[in-house]
Amino acid sequence: MKPTWRKSSYSDGGGTNCLEVADNCLGAVPVRDSKLPHSPILVFGATCWESFLVGVKDDNSAHISG
Numbered sequence: 001m002k003p004t005w006r007k008s009s010y011s012d013g014g015g016t017n018c019l020e021v022a023d024n025c026l027g028a029v030p031v032r033d034s035k036l037p038h039s040p041i042l043v044f045g046a047t048c049w050e051s052f053l054v055g056v057k058d059d060n061s062a063h064i065s066g
Contacts, residue, residue: 003030004039021049 004020018034029049031042044052 001025003041005032005034007034 001024004024005020005022008019008021020028020032020034020037022030025043027046029046031044033039
């Protein structure tokens with residue numbers, strides 16, 4: 001199955017920090033730089049990616065509430 005890419009909600013929209021992920025790959029999460037869509041893709045296990053997201057959200061919550 002070909003990945004369906006979406007831009008991360010954490011990308012700044014200014015053209016400098018643009019990350020895209022594909023959600024439709026069972027057990028894996030492909031990640032790429034949206035500015036360079038033909039560059040190599042990083043693939044993370046779904047469990048590792050979920051742990052990463054939890055960490056990012058927890059870190060942002062600490063900065064917002066602090």
